[in-house]
Amino acid sequence: MTVKSEQTRQLVADVALRMFREIGFAKTTMRAIAAEAGISVGNAYYYFASKDDLVQELYLQVQAEHAARAAEALKDAADLTGRLKATLHTGLDAMAPYHRFGGDFIATAIRPTSPVNPFAAGSSAAREASLTIFRTAVEAAKPLAPKKLRPDLPELLWLCYMAVTLFWVYDTSEGQQRTRRLVDGAVPLITRGLSLARMPGVGRILDDFLSLSRSIRG
Amino acid sequence: MTVKSEQTRQLVADVALRMFREIGFAKTTMRAIAAEAGISVGNAYYYFASKDDLVQELYLQVQAEHAARAAEALKDAADLTGRLKATLHTGLDAMAPYHRFGGDFIATAIRPTSPVNPFAAGSSAAREASLTIFRTAVEAAKPLAPKKLRPDLPELLWLCYMAVTLFWVYDTSEGQQRTRRLVDGAVPLITRGLSLARMPGVGRILDDFLSLSRSIRG
DNA sequence: CCCTAAAATTGAACGTGTTCAAGAAAAGTA
């Protein structure tokens, strides 16, 4: 019975994510989820092996939302600055409803054993999807980024995105405006910094940086 | 009765930290700590309000160890490259015994509500102590760093140290050699990068970067 | 329709971190 089963699974996920949003991670107990969904605790565990797995469900949903919003916003942005801003801001938009839950989310995600961990060995599907957003942001940007760092740029920018996310978690300003300002201020710095890559003195250091960066990831 | 009390507190801390090292964070239950220390569970809670507080105890101890080792190593290092390497490597030395526990530690520390959180609002004593190590590493370095970013340098380097720590947590190579190589490779890049600060095209971007960095922290 | 295997569901049970009323021990006071 696949249809009813899928319904139950979806019900659990929906109830859990709604409760995450409305009352936070800690107060959303597995018992409360089950009660709200009208099923038994064990049944929730039949579909999600752990509470962390529900966090992964959330992660996937936020990411899909990010991809959709970014694709839309990137239509109107041609240069790298605009495209990067669009990518980062839509990312923040997608996370926004879960801000109060950010601390618990990041604590779950950062654990090396977590299925949600973005730095996990190998490339998890979730991380790959997130990287793809940055790849399309960079690839279609005109003017093109300096050739020598073009292949590494998406991954480096994705890393910046992780840093922004961390900042966002700690940002208690109204609507997380500080993070918005950080993005607006940092992105032009990044793109202007990239143009320095062609300067003679900078080039050698950049080569060494890229070589180190590759050896670390390889 | 202050002496006996202090003994009990110290006993709990010692037992807990030893168990963290030997069997990891998860297996070190509060009941196991109490049993090993020969006291009741409630009594352990009289001295440490939570298991996270024991993590803070560990954090303080590792930091004191770092400060001591760094002070020693900095005696033999004059230039910034050497001093930075010494500071980072002694930091890794101090953490080394707890590597298996790194994932749990960082998950605890990153939570905004955690007493151990290094990014916590205001300057926690722990963070200030860690920052001081970087301040002395920078201040006494010859030749001096470019004037315009000298005041911000310790904090920026401390941030790099946090990044290195994160890398270290995920580093499963024998003895975390990869992190050691990262330090040895990245530090010369940083110091060489600093000397670029005086180049005309770079200067303006750097100014903007520093201004953004200050507005974010202020 | 009935029977069997698989899928789905239940709820009690386990070990965990944490709390707290109660009591024991120590310190202070006379």
Place this chain on the structure above:
DNA sequence: TACTTTTCTTGAACACGTTCAATTTTAGGG
């Protein structure tokens, strides 16, 4: 010494995430 107050200690109890043997429900074939 006898008392009060403060400090320290206990162990049972609570809610939590998680597990699992048992049970019910469904799917598929005769």
